[in-house]
Amino acid sequence: MSASHTPEDVHDRCAHCVGRRLSVCSSIDDCDLAILANESSRMTVSDGRSFIEEGAPANDFFVVTGGRVKLFTLLPDGRRQITGFAKGGDFLGLAASTSYAFGAEALGGATLCRFPHAGMQRLTERFPSLEHRLREEASRELALMQARMTLLGRKTARERVATFLIERCQNLEKPDLSHPVELDLPMPRTDIADYLGLTIETVSRILSAFKKEKLISIRSITHITLLMPERISTIAEGME
Amino acid sequence: MSASHTPEDVHDRCAHCVGRRLSVCSSIDDCDLAILANESSRMTVSDGRSFIEEGAPANDFFVVTGGRVKLFTLLPDGRRQITGFAKGGDFLGLAASTSYAFGAEALGGATLCRFPHAGMQRLTERFPSLEHRLREEASRELALMQARMTLLGRKTARERVATFLIERCQNLEKPDLSHPVELDLPMPRTDIADYLGLTIETVSRILSAFKKEKLISIRSITHITLLMPERISTIAEGME
DNA sequence: TACCAGACTTGATTCAGGTCAATGTGATGG
DNA sequence: CCATCACATTGACCTGAATCAAGTCTGGTA
Known part of the structure; x- marks a missing residue:
């Protein structure tokens, strides 16, 4: 049995993650990191590979833990609008109700931390400050998008x-x-x-x-x- | 002393509001409406009058309770991008951290319900589901904005x-x-x-x-x- | 060292939408 | 009932960015 399943290592996975410093995970106390780690899983995406399909059922949130990612929407004839670039610490998946409003793919290889919605809900129930943090993140993103609309329109x-x-x-x-x-x-x-x-x-x-x-x-x-x-x-x- | 200050009337003000059915206020129980009413105040804005100044300190959230409102950002030389139109039930003010990322003005007269941030914070502490509802609202708005960026860009x-x-x-x-x-x-x-x-x-x-x-x-x-x-x-x- | 493929740059030309300029329309008030 | 004014429509023309078409650079590989 590999050491990677011991509680300490699970804890460490979060403790040393960029998301710990930069992202929504910063709203969780050190002592609760194991709970956070248990609701999430790591994944690696290689260059150009897509990991969110626009319009697909939205089941997960993601935190970018390394590398870069591009977010985009497509028109039926293939015209593409890139709606943002994400880097370590960025949170993905808020722009979705039941299905994702955007697609996402790695830009030169990326590592991600995946949070299934169900697990995230358990986390927000246990740590109400996390819900607040998610809203802040959404607000920050909304403000950025206002500026981007002005860029594109005017x-x-x-x-x-x-x-x-x-x-x-x-x-x-x-x-x-x-x-x-x-x-x-x-x-x-x-x-x-x-x-x-x-x-x-x-x-x-x-x-x-x-x-x-x-x-x-x-x-x-x-x-x-x-x-x-x-x-x-x-x-x-x-x-x- | 006018009857408009009795608790029943304060309760009624929220009970009969469009926001009660459509907006974030729907996450509050009937019996708690007085608390909601106490943290908010009504205001009327006449045609073309501005009530949110882009870049001004963001102190309030708003729910549109009647009429219509336009949201916009400006470039220094006056070019304008309208980022959205809001109608009864819509929630305004999420796209702001410390200062508003957009301006807002009435489109043919509007009535609004104003929630100072401090009061909203008291409400979210008391009613955690409200915080969740705000996040949902922000997510919905984010998804709309993705589509609008594609419109403007492509x-x-x-x-x-x-x-x-x-x-x-x-x-x-x-x-x-x-x-x-x-x-x-x-x-x-x-x-x-x-x-x-x-x-x-x-x-x-x-x-x-x-x-x-x-x-x-x-x-x-x-x-x-x-x-x-x-x-x-x-x-x-x-x-x- | 030379070749190749893919990404980028540069140039010539076209065209969608902007600008400038009348003209039309419909609500308000004398 | 007409004048006025703000807004909307229409037309002529122009231009910024798209399109089409060569080049050029770069890094990988043989």
């Missing part, structure tokens, strides 16, 4: 790309725009385009234009440095 | 207007698309345009086109009949 292509770059900065631990910022863009251009409601050609052209204007430097496809973050931020708000 | 003008018409149908009590449907559009074209990420001219042109194609008939500016709701629905999904 911003120009240039403003969208600038907004995207600034958003990536704000995902960093030190969101300081007063100095150059090095960014890692783990997603392909196609995903950026589908996130911004543009085509890949337009995204590419605008990044090239920013480079020509010395606003950014492109060290490699995935590695971009914002040379003038504050100017980019100004562009993002439509005030250039 | 649909054509024609598909957007068709989607808007179908959404209006689904707000009705009998969402039956197999027969002609009479719709009331209480909002001006400007608002429809800002909701769909289009200009008012484009909205107007597409409605005229739908009329020419015998998909709708326009009885007056605010009164439209969908003659072939299912065909409009097909257009809305991009499958025409």
Whole structure:
């Protein structure tokens, strides 16, 4: 019998998880971690594999514990809107009643912690603060989506790309725009385009234009440095 | 001293409210209505008046008890994205952490019930099911927003207007698309345009086109009949 | 070291929807 | 009953981003 089933290890699984620090799990006391661990299970998803099917019955919540994930909705003819990128600590599955309102797939490999709805309900009954934490998470997400709707409905292509770059900065631990910022863009251009409601050609052209204007430097496809973050931020708000 | 301050009347105020049937208040038992009433206050907002300022400190939740309300975000230069229309029973204020992520104003006069955050917290502590209900509300809203992002990011003008018409149908009590449907559009074209990420001219042109194609008939500016709701629905999904 | 496949960039052209400019309409009030 | 005003519609034209079509770069592999 493997050691991985002892209570201590189950406890540790949660104790050392990013979700413990960042996600809804932070609303649970250390001494109760075993209960949390018992209601959840780990899973690994390899690059490009889908683990939430849009429209499928919504049976689970997920916490991203490692890697990255993209969320999207599709139109019948294949047009795709990426509604968000998730990273370690992010909570997935709130935008669902009986069926998921979005699909999800791994972006370069991801690890997840899965909470079946039934287990989550047992947890929220036992730890009422968890329910509050879930609502906070939903509120935060709602506020982000308001901004994204403004982006998609009212911003120009240039403003969208600038907004995207600034958003990536704000995902960093030190969101300081007063100095150059090095960014890692783990997603392909196609995903950026589908996130911004543009085509890949337009995204590419605008990044090239920013480079020509010395606003950014492109060290490699995935590695971009914002040379003038504050100017980019100004562009993002439509005030250039 | 007016009778309006007796406990019975306070109770009645909630008992006869649309929110009682439709909104988060439905998670409270009849016998506790006085407690609910005590944490809330009624207010009236006249046409076009704003009652939530985007970016202002978020101190209250609101339930729409009558009339209609529009929610929006603004860019510094005045471009506006309407993020939703709310009607009787709808809950407002979840998309806010410390400050509101959106502005709100009445569309032709509205009545609201205001819940200060502090009072709402007392209520959720006393009635844990209310917290759950708030989360459900947030989830419902999140699912709607996913669809709206797809609309704004990936649909054509024609598909957007068709989607808007179908959404209006689904707000009705009998969402039956197999027969002609009479719709009331209480909002001006400007608002429809800002909701769909289009200009008012484009909205107007597409409605005229739908009329020419015998998909709708326009009885007056605010009164439209969908003659072939299912065909409009097909257009809305991009499958025409 | 050269080849290949997939992802990205760049250029030329097109077109959906925006902008600008009349014109129409219907509610209100003198 | 007409003038006014705000809103909506329609038309002519323009433009930002999409589409179509070559290139180019990169990393893997033989």
